[in-house]
Amino acid sequence: TDLLKANEKLAEENKELLKKYGVKAIDILGSIGSGKTSLIELLVQKLKNKYKIVVFNGDLTTTIDANRVGRHGVEVIQINTGKECHLDANLVKKALQKVDLNNVDLLFIENVGNLICPADFPLGSEKRIVVISVTEGPYMVVKHPFIFMGTDVVVINKIDLASAMEVAVEKLERDVYAINPNAKVVKTSCRDGEGIAGVISALGL
Amino acid sequence: TDLLKANEKLAEENKELLKKYGVKAIDILGSIGSGKTSLIELLVQKLKNKYKIVVFNGDLTTTIDANRVGRHGVEVIQINTGKECHLDANLVKKALQKVDLNNVDLLFIENVGNLICPADFPLGSEKRIVVISVTEGPYMVVKHPFIFMGTDVVVINKIDLASAMEVAVEKLERDVYAINPNAKVVKTSCRDGEGIAGVISALGL
Ligand SMILES: Nc1nc2c(ncn2[C@@H]2O[C@H](COP(=O)(O)OP(=O)(O)OP(=O)(O)O)[C@@H](O)[C@H]2O)c(=O)[nH]1
Ligand SMILES: Nc1nc2c(ncn2[C@@H]2O[C@H](COP(=O)(O)OP(=O)(O)OP(=O)(O)O)[C@@H](O)[C@H]2O)c(=O)[nH]1
Ligand SMILES: [Mg+2]
Numbered sequence: 359t360d361l362l363k364a365n366e367k368l369a370e371e372n373k374e375l376l377k378k379y380g381v382k383a384i385d386i387l388g389s390i391g392s393g394k395t396s397l398i399e400l401l402v403q404k405l406k407n408k409y410k411i412v413v414f415n416g417d418l419t420t421t422i423d424a425n426r427v428g429r430h431g432v433e434v435i436q437i438n439t440g441k442e443c444h445l446d447a448n449l450v451k452k453a454l455q456k457v458d459l460n461n462v463d464l465l466f467i468e469n470v471g472n473l474i475c476p477a478d479f480p481l482g483s484e485k486r487i488v489v490i491s492v493t494e495g496p497y498m499v500v501k502h503p504f505i506f507m508g509t510d511v512v513v514i515n516k517i518d519l520a521s522a523m524e525v526a527v528e529k530l531e532r533d534v535y536a537i538n539p540n541a542k543v544v545k546t547s548c549r550d551g552e553g554i555a556g557v558i559s560a561l562g563l
Numbered sequence: 564t565d566l567l568k569a570n571e572k573l574a575e576e577n578k579e580l581l582k583k584y585g586v587k588a589i590d591i592l593g594s595i596g597s598g599k600t601s602l603i604e605l606l607v608q609k610l611k612n613k614y615k616i617v618v619f620n621g622d623l624t625t626t627i628d629a630n631r632v633g634r635h636g637v638e639v640i641q642i643n644t645g646k647e648c649h650l651d652a653n654l655v656k657k658a659l660q661k662v663d664l665n666n667v668d669l670l671f672i673e674n675v676g677n678l679i680c681p682a683d684f685p686l687g688s689e690k691r692i693v694v695i696s697v698t699e700g701p702y703m704v705v706k707h708p709f710i711f712m713g714t715d716v717v718v719i720n721k722i723d724l725a726s727a728m729e730v731a732v733e734k735l736e737r738d739v740y741a742i743n744p745n746a747k748v749v750k751t752s753c754r755d756g757e758g759i760a761g762v763i764s765a766l767g768l
């Protein structure tokens with residue numbers, strides 16, 4: 359549709375701009391409350407001495423996530439989407455204008471919690487990571503194939519609750535590979551910090 | 564927008580049709596994997612001797628949820644939305660045409676797992692229930708005000724995991740009342756069957 363085409367064009371422009379300034383941009387998508395912000399908090403703590411990091415956070419409303427990440431001493435821009443269920447390349451383009459790209463190596467963009475709509479709206483990033491949680495149950499991947507098709511890394515989070523949920527993490531992992539054999543799957547507990555090194559390595563950081 | 568207006572018109576038509584046949588229709592919305600289907604399974608088990616029940620289930624793909632509910636001996640219609648992140652009144656209208664409404668008292672409509680988009684698309688139901696899970700964290704309500712504004716009942720599910728998550732259920736409850744003082748909040752564990760009587764009573768069933 360025209361809306362998707364227009365977004366793709368802007369996403370390409372964002373991509374060119376980021377490339378020009380040597381900024382590596384990574385999308386973080388995933389279901390509501392799956393642990394996207396918690397993951398970013400851990401990545402920021404581990405990587406801020408190695409890279410100059412900026413974080414964009416997309417939410418309908420509030421600055422809760424931006425505040426959480428900002429506490430770790432990196433620049434964060436909160437993008438409130440109002441009623442829009444996903445970030446789009448235009449919102450990201452505007453946020454990029456607020457940043458001194460000469461001073462950035464790594465950009466994390468947390469999308470709105472939603473396992474469907476963000477799949478169709480590229481933002482211009484180099485890599486995509488999708489975060490799901492074992493607490494959502496065993497059918498999460500097979501029910502939402504499109505978002506897993508277009509991703510580089512899949513994080514299966516909250517594994518500390520896998521036995522309480524009686525969810526077989528390996529089955530979720532196999533479901534991902536069935537849809538996208540090239541995806542890298544990392545199991546994490548952001549609460550315990552488990553698996554974060556695996557995420558960093560999967561992202562090539 | 565035209566799309567929303569067209570949907571509202573169809574929703575009104577659905578409402579008229581359901582009223583004509585004396586069918587009570589209830590929307591079940593909520594975040595991905597929050598427990599909507601589990602709740603419907605329990606409601607069906609408790610109420611199928613009192614009401615003639617039909618269930619519609621909306622998902623992008625698969626018949627997993629329809630199969631789960633169907634096992635309890637009620638008629639279920641699976642509506643696959645393809646890429647659409649919410650059910651709409653047109654899809655419900657078509658599903659209603661497959662049902663002998665003379666033989667139905669109660670209709671549950673499970674929407675796609677999404678805390679944003681379904682808020683704007685009424686389906687013609689009499690009541691709305693939103694299901695969230697404590698495993699999504701403490702900010703679920705304040706971050707998605709619109710869906711809570713338009714609902715009659717809010718179910719806070721998976722309370723069996725509240726202490727593992729260190730989430731204060733009472734705070735989530737207060738957040739709901741702050742947005743919608745008329746909403747009825749029921750705390751549940753669909754795993755343990757806890758709170759289901761409260762949901763039935765809140766729905767007036
Ligand atoms: N038990 C457990 N809880 C976790 C884990 N990771 C995150 N949480 C908790 O899960 C809740 C949601 O985490 P967030 O990081 O806010 O998730 P999110 O995906 O950013 O949420 P939204 O942006 O609102 O969609 C919070 O209460 C976290 O403390 C984990 O590995 N285990
Ligand atoms: N621990 C615990 N798990 C629950 C509870 N309720 C549901 N579950 C589990 O949570 C997972 C998701 O439940 P579903 O009923 O499929 O949730 P849903 O909202 O219908 O999911 P979608 O339709 O896919 O969005 C399943 O593994 C359920 O067994 C609960 O109260 N406690
Ligand atoms: Mg977040």
Ligand SMILES: [Mg+2]
Pocket residue numbers: 599600601628673
């Ligand atoms: Mg379901």
